[in-house]
Amino acid sequence: MKRKVSAAIFAVISFFMMLIEIPIFQVYPWLKYDPSDIPALITGFKFGPMYGLAVILIRNILFYLYRGDSYGILGFIASLLAGGSFVFISTYIYYRKKNRKSAIKGLILYTLVMTVIMAPTNYIMVKYYFKLENFNLFRYILIAVTPFNIIKGLFNSFIVLFIYKKIGSFIEQDEG
């Protein structure tokens, strides 16, 4: 029961984090950094990958309810598939074997998987949604989307490691 309630509360925090949007590159203002994966990763680390997944799903529903018009159901599905997959993978690795090494391994994998998955996802989205044929899509993904995801993944990983170490003493005491 405690796990379910925690997942719900962390989904709300994750939703708040989603509202912080910091553009990284001035040229592409729609690529924005938001730290909303951090609560999902922490929940996944603590309670298992299924709860990390639940946080992502609820966060997306809340965000859809909050700003449904421009975000759209399409963005909802894309962000669900994307966010869900890397949070699940990285927390699965840590949850199976709880030590510092596997945490770092999981977070590196999170960054890598995110970069690898987001490239084709962006490609498909831009290609079919906007149908830009003349726009050099390959170059756009290589110079904008990929570095963006690497930066995002690294920052999220660092913050998660830092925070998890700090609050670990509070949350490790009681299992249930």
Added chain:
Amino acid sequence: MFDGIVLGQYIPGESFLHRLNPITKIVFCLFFMIVFLFIEDIFQLLTLFAFVIICFFISSLPLLHVLKGLKTIIFFLLITFVMHLFFSKEGVVLFEYSFIVITSKGLYNAILIFLRIFSIIMLNSILTLTTMPTDIAWAIEKLLYPLRLFRFPVEDFALMLSLSLRFIPVLFEELNKIIDSQRSRGAMFDSPSFVKKIMAFPPILIPLFVNSFQRAEEIAIAMETRCYSGSKRTHLNIIRPGLIDVLFFITFVSVALISFYLF
């Protein structure tokens, strides 16, 4: 950093679309969006676009609110439009002036993409403007029920969703309190540097996380002492599909069929 959070843009009304079952609306929206993505023919698109416009008039919403959804994407939309218009080299040349060349294919594609994105966003706006956020959440929950076949714990998920909806205002207040107290200790949240901006998160997140874990434990204990088991949940207001849903569904299917067979 944060101003007030109001979930959803629901505008109360008494129109046909307001009274429609939220499940019908969501299914309809999803289906239309997929159709819009795959249509390549401008006449089919125009038929469906006309249907979206009719929906808008039925809903009797103020136009400004519906167009507000475009605000965030308008920049990208204009770039796409201009790129299609000026950089397309296929088709018959319609207009030529020094370096500006507009071809028929370019114009066709520009209008097609514009209409497509415009209709999708408009549809989404109509959905969120005519449905209460709690009703949308309820409909999503109901739509997930078939997933039980794959051992997806829908009951637990529904509990988490309603808990989180309830906790938005509480946690929002707590977040603001933490931000204020860190600021009074000299924390900087408005630094122009990107790295400094990100490094400002841990001082907010750590107290928030610790508090949240404690709060979650308290709630869990409170629920367990009241014998909550989560097996059978009931709702205060039960929404049932009515005659208007059937009517709407028939209209919608016939419009879709007409647009496919006519062109």
